[in-house]
Amino acid sequence: MLAVEYLRAGELVAFPTETVYGLGGDARRDDVVRKIYAAKGRPGNNPVIVHVAEADDAKEYAEHWNGVAERLAKHFWPGPLTMILPRGQKLSAAVSAGRHTVAVRCPKHPVAEALLRAFGGPIAAPSANRSGFTSPTAASHVMAELAGRVPLILDGGPCRIGLESTVIDISSGDVPTVLRPGAVTLEMLREAIGDVQLSIRTVDNNEAAASPGMQDRHYAPRTPACRFNKSQWPAALAWAQQHQPVGLISCDDAVLLAAPHETVRMPEDEFEYARALYGALRELDEKGLKAILVLMPEKNEGVWVAVADRLRRATVELPAAEARR
Numbered sequence: 001m002l003a004v005e006y007l008r009a010g011e012l013v014a015f016p017t018e019t020v021y022g023l024g025g026d027a028r029r030d031d032v033v034r035k036i037y038a039a040k041g042r043p044g045n046n047p048v049i050v051h052v053a054e055a056d057d058a059k060e061y062a063e064h065w066n067g068v069a070e071r072l073a074k075h076f077w078p079g080p081l082t083m084i085l086p087r088g089q090k091l092s093a094a095v096s097a098g099r100h101t102v103a104v105r106c107p108k109h110p111v112a113e114a115l116l117r118a119f120g121g122p123i124a125a126p127s128a129n130r131s132g133f134t135s136p137t138a139a140s141h142v143m144a145e146l147a148g149r150v151p152l153i154l155d156g157g158p159c160r161i162g163l164e165s166t167v168i169d170i171s172s173g174d175v176p177t178v179l180r181p182g183a184v185t186l187e188m189l190r191e192a193i194g195d196v197q198l199s200i201r202t203v204d205n206n207e208a209a210a211s212p213g214m215q216d217r218h219y220a221p222r223t224p225a226c227r228f229n230k231s232q233w234p235a236a237l238a239w240a241q242q243h244q245p246v247g248l249i250s251c252d253d254a255v256l257l258a259a260p261h262e263t264v265r266m267p268e269d270e271f272e273y274a275r276a277l278y279g280a281l282r283e284l285d286e287k288g289l290k291a292i293l294v295l296m297p298e299k300n301e302g303v304w305v306a307v308a309d310r311l312r313r314a315t316v317e318l319p320a321a322e323a324r325r
């Protein structure tokens with residue numbers, strides 16, 4: 001497999017997973033992990049996820065592996081769940097960005113699984129986008145973000161889930177804490193391991209965060225993007241007329257814009273919405289619009305928690321002066 005030769009030579013390879021595309025390299029080599037940070041333009045204080053072929057490999061890279069980790073692995077691996085564990089000594093320290101912990105995930109995607117098995121080692125892989133911007137859910141998105149910065153992109157078609165994995169911190173004795181919600185929902189986690197708390201507090205971009213990917217501006221398109229609730233639709237409409245043309249992302253037939261604006265009508269199902277979201281943001285981002293408006297979905301359980309989290313980070317609130325009009 002050509003990709004394995006690249007990885008063995010210390011090169012980077014972009015590859016598909018069920019969540020988003022990753023920018024992978026040998027997680028045991030400092031020089032390779034530094035290359036990943038450089039290609040993304042990622043700040044050195046934001047640690048990266050280490051991907052493994054199976055749970056037994058994760059045990060090797062963690063300092064401790066307890067009953068909670070065991071249960072999570074049994075229920076959700078391979079799959080869209082990342083565990084924060086105490087860091088063992090076999091990985092490049094660079095994957096942890098100075099922390100005592102390491103993030104580990106066993107992905108469920110035929111290409112990712114084949115790559116991990118053939119390589120036979122841990123692959124460090126953040127999402128394959130420039131730092132701060134929208135994660136890629138298709139190989140063409142990786143090309144748009146990283147052409148010239150990664151020598152090989154494996155095309156596995158569109159990602160089935162389309163949002164980054166759920167990140168859960170089980171590294172301390174405290175209640176397991178979800179730092180980034182995802183397709184493995186709080187409800188699913190609580191059923192598997194009991195008490196779980198959600199901590200998606202956002203912080204200023206310069207402040208150290210529990211998980212630096214939790215910074216406020218993240219997962220964002222390049223076009224200025226504003227969010228609004230359905231009750232703010234009249235204000236959003238007025239705002240759109242002043243800033244035309246705008247793009248609108250809506251999951252409600254009562255909230256649509258006609259030409260010269262562009263509307264993307266989103267699916268009503270939570271999984272389908274999640275799958276379509278980054279592609280929709282990217283599509284509108286490429287149209288040279290003045291702004292993107294996003295109607296916030298009203299539901300607040302299951303995968304909607306993750307959808308709302310990403311939308312909040314990708315947008316700012318509709319300017320208050322407008323929203324009050």
Ligand code: TXA
Nearest residue numbers: 019021022047048101102103126127164165211212213
């Ligand atoms: O679905 C995914 O997780 C994708 C695919 C490629 O697997 N990867 C991904 O990686 O989204 P990345 O680097 O874009 O996001 C990793 C998140 C960031 O929010 C990072 O701050 C957090 O996990 N993270 C990584 N290591 C951590 C650690 N030791 N402690 C706390 N947070 C950590």
Ligand code: MG
Nearest residue numbers: 126127135213
């Ligand atoms: Mg990312």
